[in-house]
Structures are given as C-alpha cells and as structure tokens.
Amino acid sequence: MIRLFVLCVTLALLLALSPDSASAPAARGTLTWALHVAIDRLDPSASFALATGMAVGRNIFDRLVEHDERLNIVPGLATQWSSSAGGRTWTFRLRQGVRFHDGTPFNADAVVFNVQRAIDPQLRLFAGTFAWSGVRSARKVDEFTVEISGEQPLAALLNNIADSGLGVIMSPTAVQRARDPRDFVPTGTGPFKFVSWVPDGDLTLEANREYWGPPAQVDRLVIRATPTTSTRVNLLEAGEADLITQVPIHDIARLNALRGVEVAVRPATSWTYIAMNTSKPQFTDVRVRRALNHLVDKRTIIEKVLFGVGRVADSPIGSAYRAHRSVKVYQYDPGLARQLLEEAGWRAGPDGVRSRDGQRLAATLWVPVGRFPGGAEMAQVVASALRGVGADVRVQEIEFAAYLAELRRGPGESRIELVMAGWGTSDPDTGLRPVLHSESWPPRGNNLAFYKNPQIDTLLDRGAAAVDPSAREQIYGRVQEIIMDDAPWLFLTERREAVGWRSHLRGIRFIPSSAGLIDVRQASLSR
Amino acid sequence: MRIAATAERTDAAPAPARWWMYLRRDRAGLVGLVLLGGIIAAAIASPHITRYDPLEPSLSEAFQTPGGGHVLGTDQLGRDLFARVIAGARASLLSGIGALAISLLIGVPIGLVSGYAGGTWDDGLMAAVEVLMSFPGVLLAILAIAVLGPGQRNLILAVGLASIPVFARLVRGSTLALREQEYVTAARALGATPSRIAIRHVLPGCISPIVITAVLRIGTTIVTVAGLGFLGLGGDPALPEWGAMLSQGQEFLRRAPHIALVPGVAILLTVLSVNLFGDAFADALNPRLQPNRR
Numbered sequence: 171m172i173r174l175f176v177l178c179v180t181l182a183l184l185l186a187l188s189p190d191s192a193s194a195p196a197a198r199g200t201l202t203w204a205l206h207v208a209i210d211r212l213d214p215s216a217s218f219a220l221a222t223g224m225a226v227g228r229n230i231f232d233r234l235v236e237h238d239e240r241l242n243i244v245p246g247l248a249t250q251w252s253s254s255a256g257g258r259t260w261t262f263r264l265r266q267g268v269r270f271h272d273g274t275p276f277n278a279d280a281v282v283f284n285v286q287r288a289i290d291p292q293l294r295l296f297a298g299t300f301a302w303s304g305v306r307s308a309r310k311v312d313e314f315t316v317e318i319s320g321e322q323p324l325a326a327l328l329n330n331i332a333d334s335g336l337g338v339i340m341s342p343t344a345v346q347r348a349r350d351p352r353d354f355v356p357t358g359t360g361p362f363k364f365v366s367w368v369p370d371g372d373l374t375l376e377a378n379r380e381y382w383g384p385p386a387q388v389d390r391l392v393i394r395a396t397p398t399t400s401t402r403v404n405l406l407e408a409g410e411a412d413l414i415t416q417v418p419i420h421d422i423a424r425l426n427a428l429r430g431v432e433v434a435v436r437p438a439t440s441w442t443y444i445a446m447n448t449s450k451p452q453f454t455d456v457r458v459r460r461a462l463n464h465l466v467d468k469r470t471i472i473e474k475v476l477f478g479v480g481r482v483a484d485s486p487i488g489s490a491y492r493a494h495r496s497v498k499v500y501q502y503d504p505g506l507a508r509q510l511l512e513e514a515g516w517r518a519g520p521d522g523v524r525s526r527d528g529q530r531l532a533a534t535l536w537v538p539v540g541r542f543p544g545g546a547e548m549a550q551v552v553a554s555a556l557r558g559v560g561a562d563v564r565v566q567e568i569e570f571a572a573y574l575a576e577l578r579r580g581p582g583e584s585r586i587e588l589v590m591a592g593w594g595t596s597d598p599d600t601g602l603r604p605v606l607h608s609e610s611w612p613p614r615g616n617n618l619a620f621y622k623n624p625q626i627d628t629l630l631d632r633g634a635a636a637v638d639p640s641a642r643e644q645i646y647g648r649v650q651e652i653i654m655d656d657a658p659w660l661f662l663t664e665r666r667e668a669v670g671w672r673s674h675l676r677g678i679r680f681i682p683s684s685a686g687l688i689d690v691r692q693a694s695l696s697r
Numbered sequence: 698m699r700i701a702a703t704a705e706r707t708d709a710a711p712a713p714a715r716w717w718m719y720l721r722r723d724r725a726g727l728v729g730l731v732l733l734g735g736i737i738a739a740a741i742a743s744p745h746i747t748r749y750d751p752l753e754p755s756l757s758e759a760f761q762t763p764g765g766g767h768v769l770g771t772d773q774l775g776r777d778l779f780a781r782v783i784a785g786a787r788a789s790l791l792s793g794i795g796a797l798a799i800s801l802l803i804g805v806p807i808g809l810v811s812g813y814a815g816g817t818w819d820d821g822l823m824a825a826v827e828v829l830m831s832f833p834g835v836l837l838a839i840l841a842i843a844v845l846g847p848g849q850r851n852l853i854l855a856v857g858l859a860s861i862p863v864f865a866r867l868v869r870g871s872t873l874a875l876r877e878q879e880y881v882t883a884a885r886a887l888g889a890t891p892s893r894i895a896i897r898h899v900l901p902g903c904i905s906p907i908v909i910t911a912v913l914r915i916g917t918t919i920v921t922v923a924g925l926g927f928l929g930l931g932g933d934p935a936l937p938e939w940g941a942m943l944s945q946g947q948e949f950l951r952r953a954p955h956i957a958l959v960p961g962v963a964i965l966l967t968v969l970s971v972n973l974f975g976d977a978f979a980d981a982l983n984p985r986l987q988p989n990r991r
Binding site: 399418420421424470471474475537539540546547549550551553554557564565566567568569572 | 752753754756757759773774843846847848929930931932933934935945948949951952
C-alpha cells in the first residue's frame with residue numbers, strides 16, 4: 171500500500187518536473203534537517219514526542235489556528251472564530267476549497283471527525299487530553315462552520331490547538347483506511363506530503379503543489395533522526411545537513427566562526443528549575459526556600475556553565491509567553507541567605523551543617539542524565555553554593571527512566587527532596603496548572619514541589635475559565651507574583667534553543683511553542 | 698599445572714623471596730610495579746599532595762589549560778584536575794579492589810561447594826552461574842544498578858556481582874581436580890568432615906590460580922567501574938570518578954581536550970601497570986617458569 175503510494179507520488183513528481191509540464195514554481199532542492207530527537211510514530215494526535223510534533227505535525231498537517239513568532243493566534247484551516255456562552259462554545263469558520271493530500275475535501279465533517287476521534291475516551295489519545303482538553307462535543311453547523319463546546323469555559327483552547335502537533339486535522343479517509351496503526355499514512359492538508367519513513371532514520375517529505383497557502387520553496391524535506399550531538403555537528407560542518415537542532419552550547423562560538431555556518435540562539439517557552447519538596451520538613455518554611463534562592467548565582471551560571479545560552483528567570487514562566495510578567499529576580503546574596511536561615515531557626519552544628527529541632531538541613535538533588543543542557547554542571551554549582559551556608563546538598567544523577575518513575579510517586583511515598591525539572595507550553599493555564607495546582611500533585615501531574623496554596627488554586631481555576639485576554643493577563647500576573655514570592659522552586663533559567671544551519675538556507679522561522687520551535691515550511695535553498 | 702603448584706609447596710626458599718627473584722628479572726613487571734606503587738602512594742596521600750579541593754566548583758577558574766597555577770589545568774567548573782585525578786585514584790583503586798573482594802567472597806565458596814559436594818549442589822549452583830554468564834558483565838552490572846539505584850557503593854556491588862562467575866568456575870575446576878588427589882582421599886579415610894577437607898585441604902590448593910586471576914582482573918574491574926561511571930551510573934557527578942570525568946570531558950573535547958585526556962591517561966596508566974605487574978606476578982607464581990629451573 172505504502173509502496174504503491176510512494177510509486178504514485180514519485181511518478182507525479184517526475185511528471186511535475188518534466189519540461190513539458192507547466193512552468194514549475196520556485197521550489198528547488200532537498201532540505202536535510204538533522205533533528206536531535208527521533209519520531210516515535212506517524213500519527214501526531216497520539217504522540218507526545220517532540221520530533222513527531224515538530225517534523226510530522228508541522229509539515230504534513232495544518233491546525234484550525236496557528237501561532238506566529240510572537241505566539242499570536244493567526245488563521246490556519248479556520249479563517250474566523252468566535253466564542254459564546256462565556257467561552258463554553260467556540261465557532262470556527264473554515265477555509266474553503268482545501269483538499270487533503272489524498273483528495274478528500276476538507277470541510278466541517280473532517281473537523282468533527284478529528285475532534286470526536288481525539289476526545290474518544292477509548293482511544294486515549296494525547297490530542298484529547300491536551301489539544302482538545304475540556305472539549306465535550308463538536309457539531310457541524312453548515313458545510314464550512316463548526317461549533318466546539320465544553321462544559322467549562324475553554325479559555326486555553328486556541329493556544330492548545332496551535333501549540334503542539336496534537337491539534338492536527340487529518341484526512342478522515344486515511345484514518346479510517348488504516349485498520350492497523352502500522353498501515354497509517356499521515357495525510358493532511360499541509361505544505362508537504364508524506365513519502366517515506368524509516369524508524370530512527372529518515373522521514374522524507376515532498377512539496378505539496380496544491381497547497382492552499384504559500385507553497386513550499388524546496389522539492390523535498392528530509393528529516394533525519396540524529397540523537398548523537400557530535401554527529402549532528404559533523405553533518406552540519408560537512409554540509410550533509412542544512413539544518414541542525416540543539417547545537418551543543420559550548421560549540422556555538424566555534425561553529426559561528428566557520429564560513430558557511432550560522433548558529434542562532436532563540437527563545438523557547440520552556441524553563442529549567444529545581445523543585446523543593448515543600449512537604450519535607452527541610453523546605454516547609456518559606457524563609458528557607460527564599461534563602462536557598464538567594465544562593466543561586468544565576469548570572470554566573472548562565473555565563474560560565476551555559477555559555478550565555480539562557481536568561482535569568484524573573485517569573486515562574488518563560489518570557490516568550492504572552493502572559494509573562496517580569497516579577498523579580500532573587501539576587502545572589504549569601505549574607506542575606508545566612509540571615510534568613512538564622513531567622514528561621516536553622517543553626518549550624520559542629521559539622522557545619524544546619525539543623526532545627528533535630529532535623530538536618532540536608533537533601534539529595536536529582537538530575538536526570540543528559541536531559542538538560544549543562545544540567546549536571548548547574549546542579550553541582552547550586553549544591554556547592556548551598557553547602558557553603560550549611561545545607562548538606564548532594565547531587566545524584568539518575569537515568570531518565572528511573573527519574574520518570576520517581577516523579578510518579580504520590581504524596582507520602584515520594585522520595586523527592588530537590589529535583590531538577592523543566593516545563594513549557596504556550597498557554598499560561600497549561601504552563602502553570604500542571605506544575606503548581608494542588609490537584610496536580612504526582613502521580614496525577616507534575617507539581618513536584620507538592621506545593622499547595624489555596625490562593626493559587628483559586629486563581630488558576632479562575633484563569634482557566636477567563637476568556638477575556640485582559641482578565642487572563644491580570645489573573646496570571648498575580649499567580650506569577652505569588653509564586654515568585656512563595657518560592658516553591660529554586661528559579662534557574664529560561665531555556666534558549668541553539669539552532670545551526672548552512673548559510674544558503676533561508677526563510678526558517680522560530681516559533682517558541684512546544685512543538686513549533688523551527689518552522690521550515692517557507693525555507694528555501696540558494697546554491 | 699595447578700596440581701603441580703600444590704606439589705611444589707615443599708620448595709626450600711620462602712615463596713615471597715622466590716617471587717621477587719623472578720620479578721626482578723622481568724623489566725615490564727618492574728615498570729608496572731613502580732607505576733602501581735606511585736599510583737597507590739598518590740591515592741593514599743591524595744588529600745595532602747595538593748591544596749585544591751577536588752569537589753567544590755570555582756567557576757571563575759573554569760577551562761584553564763595545563764601549566765600555570767594548575768599543573769594539569771582545570772575542568773569545566775574550575776576544579777583543579779590534578780586534585781581530581783589523584784582523588785579519583787583512591788576511588789578507582791578502592792572500587793576495583795572492593796568489587797574484586799565481593800566477587801571473591803561470593804564466587805569462591807560457590808565454586809568450592811559446587812566442586813566438592815557435586816551432585817545436586819553442583820547442578821543447581823552451576824546453573825545459576827551459567828545464567829549469570831549468559832549476560833555480558835557490563836549489562837549485568839547495569840541491571841544491578843537499575844535495581845539497586847545509582848551511587849558509588851552500588852556501582853562496586855554491581856561490578857562485584859557481575860564477576861562472580863569467573864571465580865566460581867575457576868575454583869570449581871580446581872576443586873574437581875584436587876578432590877581426587879591421594880592426600881584428600883587420605884584425609885577422608887582419617888575421618889575428616891567434608892567441610893574441613895574442603896577448607897583445609899582443597900582450598901589452599903586453589904589459592905595460586907585465584908590470586909593470579911584476581912590480580913589480572915583488577916584492571917578489568919577498574920575499566921568496568923570507569924565504564925559505568927562514564928554512562929552516568931555513578932550517581933553524584935561531582936565525585937572525581939575517572940569514568941565520569943572522562944564522560945563529562947568528552948563534551949569539551951574540541952575546546953579543552955585536557956579535561957578528558959587527564960582521566961583517560963590515568964585509567965590507561967593504572968590498568969597498564971596492574972596488567973604488567975599481574976602478568977609478571979602470574980609468571981612468578983608459575984612453577985614451570987621458575988628461574989632456577991631454567
């Protein structure tokens with residue numbers, strides 16, 4: 171089946187390229203992209219993998235709405251949208267005359283099919299839990315109008331659809347035809363059509379000449395899974411890859427000095443922090459948590475450990491968020507930290523380690539192996555600074571699977587004391603609720619600090635129901651202020667993504683959402 | 698050969714003197730011994746040799762090249778590499794010897810019981826050892842760490858557990874040959890209990906192959922521990938474990954090659970010296986190669 175499909179598209183491509191055919195558009199050449207993560211499956215609605223969202227979700231498919239580079243919502247397959255009933259119902263006007271790659275017309279039926287499939291509890295698709303979170307029904311109003319509604323207001327709906335690869339609209343015919351997930355041919359409306367995929371190898375796509383929007387500027391797009399950092403760098407230097415993601419931070423300066431290679435460091439919405447388990451006696455007192463925050467010299471860490479690739483955290487969420495508010499930075503001040511610890515009653519014992527009521531100020535700081543650029547180094551610097559004022563903190567690197575397993579332990583059985591973690595989406599609701607709401611304690615969510623603050627819970631609940639942008643801004647601004655003040659985390663840095671490409675590659679865009687990151691839909695090659 | 702070793706126990710000269718006589722003529726062995734002695738001395742004296750702290754980062758001094766204030770330069774967090782590499786000597790030697798001790802303590806009794814008792818004991822124990830042997834040692838150690846959790850102590854335990862089969866099989870083989878010896882039969886005829894025979898009469902006969910194998914395994918064990926440290930299974934990344942240092946340094950290979958080179962050379966020299974010495978030692982213990990017989 172796939173082979174036949176590949177044969178067809180190859181023939182179509184040959185015809186399109188033959189001199190007899192109508193003058194071809196400017197599309198030329200093959201763009202090779204060495205991606206640092208591997209695609210896990212071809213159905214983006216069922217995958218949380220970054221690569222699947224970024225490579226498959228972005229290029230083969232469209233969403234109803236999209237993010238631009240500043241995370242504004244812009245039209246995608248929907249040209250207009252509006253909400254009613256306090257945000258419980260959203261009406262989308264659909265683009266007309268669009269066809270899926272297999273010829274199936276795009277219309278209200280296709281959208282209803284995709285939403286209903288995503289929220290089908292039996293299928294357990296990530297698309298239902300994230301992109302269409304809270305959605306209860308989808309209804310066809312007319313051929314090109316769809317109504318999507320939930321029981322609660324869907325304030326984050328537009329961001330959630332646009333954010334990752336999960337909100338894709340797939341050809342109903344292609345989905346129904348694939349009895350077995352292995353037979354599934356990803357068929358969307360996007361600027362590129364699927365050609366072939368080798369797991370842990372190449373995903374090959376070709377330009378969709380009937381694309382409804384601005385056409386692709388290259389004939390082929392090859393996305394190669396290249397998890398080994400040095401291999402990616404070598405591919406770029408040798409010119410075998412036109413684009414690579416996650417350039418090692420310590421190599422940026424050297425690569426930038428090479429002829430024909432460019433490296434850019436772009437904002438991402440994600441951030442890195444260390445959660446302090448507030449249910450452990452060491453970290454119940456806010457003065458201790460603030461004191462430890464004053465011990466993290468974020469500027470020096472960014473300069474020396476991250477080679478300048480990062481930004482000092484001034485809010486729990488990243489500055490790329492529309493809702494971001496620059497609240498404050500915990501200044502590096504060991505003297506103040508000592509004073510706060512003394513005030514809180516933690517006194518140094520004979521071995522130099524502070525204790526209070528027989529409880530030692532000691533903790534293990536977990537870092538997953540290789541997940542955060544410079545993670546182990548940052549952890550060592552932080553632990554050393556904390557030891558300097560009498561907090562006995564030891565770093566332990568743990569293998570990623572073991573790390574995930576530890577993070578799923580619920581209250582009471584969790585062994586977390588200090589743990590390095592990261593988060594980032596593009597809507598403040600999905601950015602804050604899963605990591606700070608008391609209903610998001612593990613195993614249900616990622617509130618790794620086991621933080622519980624009724625005021626925050628109320629504000630987050632109100633934010634999720636507030637459709638009005640200014641009301642949201644106000645609510646989430648307040649949340650950021652309280653969290654910075656209450657310090658359930660050691661605030662570290664906002665992530666930056668380092669991307670490298672050959673100088674002849676033009677027109678790539680950076681979208682700081684979960685899976686947007688690098689948008690090559692309009693990229694072109696000039697030789 | 699092993700039987701011969703037992704038979705030669707009545708030789709006139711005391712054993713250490715004979716070993717030294719042989720070792721003295723083995724140049725490579727001597728080089729190994731001197732190197733190893735130096736490394737052991739550095740390991741013992743490590744806290745007193747340098748004024749730098751091997752653990753605490755000092756970011757303002759990061760990436761210094763060898764020479765100047767820091768003899769071997771500094772690493773990515775500004776820690777003195779000389780201080781770290783000699784602190785690592787202690788960790789590496791201790792973990793190598795510790796792991797070896799664990800595999801000896803468990804492997805030798807298994808081999809002895811299996812070889813001497815025979816029958817069901819032999820079948821059961823050897824089946825278990827065979828299962829262990831069907832996995833590559835490193836894989837087994839990784840599995841053990843997945844169960845025990847990361848950390849230096851578990852690392853040593855894991856590597857020790859993974860090399861149990863080597864000693865169990867070695868001792869079983871020797872025991873099988875020794876238990877048919879006439880002096881063993883004589884002991885049995887005099888009414889000695891099986892455990893007494895096994896421990897007092899059979900085990901001493903296995904000592905020389907055990908010692909030779911153990912010395913030769915130290916190098917392998919150090920490399921395995923370093924390999925697991927390289928994979929990030931050592932737990933605390935601040936600990937100056939050579940494998941972990943190598944792994945952290947490889948990231949900066951183009952920018953500051955000395956960070957990976959220093960622990961790499963340390964591993965190379967240690968393993969080389971242990972192996973050179975081990976070979977010479979094995980020859981010295983081998984009665985067929987006694988110098989005075991040539």
